[in-house]
Amino acid sequence: MATTDRALAAYRLTFLASLIAAVVNAVFGTLLAWVLVRYEFPGRRLLDAMVDFPFALPTAVAGLTLSSLFAANGWLGRFLVPLGIEGAFTPLGVVIALTFVGMPFVVRTLQPVLQNLEREIEEAAATLGASRYRTFSSIVLPSILPAILTGFALAFARAVGEYGSVVFISGNKPYQTEISPYLIFMRLEEYNYTGAIALAVVLLLFSFLLLGAINLLEQWSSRFEH
Amino acid sequence: MIETPTKKRDEAVGKSQRGTEESVAVKWILISVALAFCVVFLMLPLVNVFVQALAKGWSFYWAALTHPDSWAAIRLTLLVSAISVPLNVLFGFAASWAIAKFEFRGKSFLITLIDLPFSVSPVVAGLMFVLLFGLQGFFGEWLDARNVHIVFAVPGIVLATVFITFPFVARELIPVMQATGTEQEQAALTLGANGWQTFWHVTLPSVKWGLLYGIILCNARAMGEFGAVSVVSGHITGQTDTMPLRVEKLYNEYNGQAAFAIASLLALLALVTLGLKTLLEWKQARDYRAASAASIPGGTP
Numbered sequence: 001m002a003t004t005d006r007a008l009a010a011y012r013l014t015f016l017a018s019l020i021a022a023v024v025n026a027v028f029g030t031l032l033a034w035v036l037v038r039y040e041f042p043g044r045r046l047l048d049a050m051v052d053f054p055f056a057l058p059t060a061v062a063g064l065t066l067s068s069l070f071a072a073n074g075w076l077g078r079f080l081v082p083l084g085i086e087g088a089f090t091p092l093g094v095v096i097a098l099t100f101v102g103m104p105f106v107v108r109t110l111q112p113v114l115q116n117l118e119r120e121i122e123e124a125a126a127t128l129g130a131s132r133y134r135t136f137s138s139i140v141l142p143s144i145l146p147a148i149l150t151g152f153a154l155a156f157a158r159a160v161g162e163y164g165s166v167v168f169i170s171g172n173k174p175y176q177t178e179i180s181p182y183l184i185f186m187r188l189e190e191y192n193y194t195g196a197i198a199l200a201v202v203l204l205l206f207s208f209l210l211l212g213a214i215n216l217l218e219q220w221s222s223r224f225e226h
Numbered sequence: 227m228i229e230t231p232t233k234k235r236d237e238a239v240g241k242s243q244r245g246t247e248e249s250v251a252v253k254w255i256l257i258s259v260a261l262a263f264c265v266v267f268l269m270l271p272l273v274n275v276f277v278q279a280l281a282k283g284w285s286f287y288w289a290a291l292t293h294p295d296s297w298a299a300i301r302l303t304l305l306v307s308a309i310s311v312p313l314n315v316l317f318g319f320a321a322s323w324a325i326a327k328f329e330f331r332g333k334s335f336l337i338t339l340i341d342l343p344f345s346v347s348p349v350v351a352g353l354m355f356v357l358l359f360g361l362q363g364f365f366g367e368w369l370d371a372r373n374v375h376i377v378f379a380v381p382g383i384v385l386a387t388v389f390i391t392f393p394f395v396a397r398e399l400i401p402v403m404q405a406t407g408t409e410q411e412q413a414a415l416t417l418g419a420n421g422w423q424t425f426w427h428v429t430l431p432s433v434k435w436g437l438l439y440g441i442i443l444c445n446a447r448a449m450g451e452f453g454a455v456s457v458v459s460g461h462i463t464g465q466t467d468t469m470p471l472r473v474e475k476l477y478n479e480y481n482g483q484a485a486f487a488i489a490s491l492l493a494l495l496a497l498v499t500l501g502l503k504t505l506l507e508w509k510q511a512r513d514y515r516a517a518s519a520a521s522i523p524g525g526t527p
Binding site for chain 1: 247248249253257260261263267270271274278345346347348350353357443452453471474477482485486489492493495497501503504
């Protein structure tokens, strides 16, 4: 039940799309946290408040508006679809929705760590002749990496279980754009409880594995706290 | 607050700070990329909701909201949140009180348990309730014999929502309660206050912002929950459709504008939530500043 071709295709899409979305969030989340903590610019406070928007917006609304933005006649779709980038009803759409819902995790885990980072160490590195890039890669990055990874894992875990935003934008085509939580939902609609449980157990096991990993990461990152 | 001394020093040092800051060009490129990302992923989706909702004019918008089935969905959503938020305030307070103020066996297990709803897929959460209370479920026959309907009815929706929103209040309260410690309560008890007075005059004021913060987040999620509610609701139009479920139904009926009309209310809720959250953070920071300026330990106004 848990290993039919359709189920395997759904796992593959769920995990791959979640992984890509989490990587995108790790990169842009780090950038966003850095910009918010280190720079002064007009609109910084507004931006800081807006980062939590994906947490506050109901997932159904997120899916609805994203699918309309990336559809052929949407604000973004009318430029992207002629270029061959179809965001609605494709696996790319799944990645887009998952990137949206996971966005705040990396920013919010990284922000306090960046704020507490001692500038003196960077100053020391600069005094000793290190370039800014060298200071960042060998002084700053190692101390913020655990927080980035924790945020990455949180975003990944959230993405794997996400349902509401994806069902609107993916089109839910079996073997192509169907995610595991949707397949569980389908099995339930068919009153196929055994099938639903089998799929749910796989998802649950994965969630618990990630939960364990997040706990380890948090222990690791608290090494740097004082 | 933490930045200020560093910033002042940087300004005083002037040009010699070059080693610890990126060049102006790099700085503005980073800011632009961050802003571009936020415009595409935050601003556009938000503005789009309202533009689409009003695309056919105010009268269509109003008609979509006041449609009997949509109105029923709005009422059900308000009812579900009115039941689940107070329940979770109660549970959250009890759990965080126990964790922050007492030592007992299985405490770390309780902490893990509180986070459980965050790590379980909403669909799996809904499935658990169907397996427990559905007709073929664990308690199904027993409940059916007594004519109690939980799954595919309002009680199931409330149960699923309570489960999903359980962590919000507790997670906000635990760090605040841990930070305040038990000294003030002990002092109040020593001075002759009874348990209830201590709770009302000492404990509650010290955690009020954290509590409000938790309530706001809990309410936003309770009104917006989709996955878990979708599994247990049964989608009976006018009876067990909450607002997010109504959005999905209208969308699947190719009635996009009406779907966006309901969605605009939920987006408004998200904006109000964000606004209140920012306000509370600001107030909390101001309180801490006032308290530390007065240098009376824990002196909350």
